[in-house]
Amino acid sequence: MSQGIAKPVKEMSEDQITRYGRHIILKEVGGVGQRTLLGSSVLIIGAGGLGSPVALYLAAAGVGRIGLVDLDTVDMSNLQRQIIHSTETVGVPKVLSAKKTMNNLNPDIEVICHQERLTAENALDLFSGYDVIVDGSDNFGTRYVVNDAAYFLKKPLVSGSILRFEGQVIAIRGYMDTPCYRCLYPEAPPPGLVPSCSEAGVLGVLAGTIGTLQAAEVVKLLLGIGEPLSDRLLLYDALSMDFRRVRVPKDPGCKLCGPKATIHSVTGSTDVICAI
């Protein structure tokens, strides 16, 4: 069996063996794999459309410590896709609303609420306490900060994004011989050229599809099983129900992970600047 990222917890209770039985009987997971999940930690950037399914499935899977980073409160307009929240938590900070749902699903896990905006200044501190980072943010500035901080700390990053009816997923380990987010997209679009979801719309269930795929990649990375989506970008089009993968090479000219890198620290704004 492959080596997981984190150290397994020593033992499971009878209740845990019952709860995670369907995992434990999978030979790729087994008792050791489940104990590894219980000993693992994941930080989710954004408790929104993508963060909802990621947080729910990782909580259900028994990932022992899950951090959530989000400054916002739940708004009625979120509930079309952010299924971790509910009508009764409208107005509540998203991290607290999500924690309540996750602990209702699985009281076995620890949920840590970071009710703040991710910035270039706090990213390294926040990331350093976790095994895997998940990007479910809603703007380009944050995506580059997440990528760069994960690279410098050598943390695997599972990135997902959605717009209208299309989504993208990639597992990023730019500190290895696989590409980083900057290899894939060297520069963010100028403000105003690409619409945001609030401006262009997004199919609610698309967040579920892409977030669930991210959760699957996280579990694979934590357990060291299967083939991570590290040198391929998965593209999903809900209208045509088309899943495709394209090859993403490591860019020798990458400013972050290339041999002539010019980025040596985490910088940049995470303010939402998209407008069209």
Next chain:
Amino acid sequence: MSVLVRIPTPLRPLAGGQSELSEEGQSVKEILDNLISRFPAMRERMMDESGELRRFINIYVNEEDIRFREGVSTPLSSGDEVSIIPAIAGGA
């Protein structure tokens, strides 16, 4: 020579709402030129002021990113699929 061009959803309103269309061309550049002459509004979205492909838009011939082949000069064969894939950032 005719190839299939896949248009991503953010650009479809600029391409008459089409998700796929057929274009004639021997290279990616010819395909892009023909596409933009049919749908001029796509120029600003895809090209910068100097006429270069914007760096948040990737173009793939089948599974391969043209940046790692011959850029817009990448030659095409009959039956190739050209996909335009822009960065998207939504997640909330």
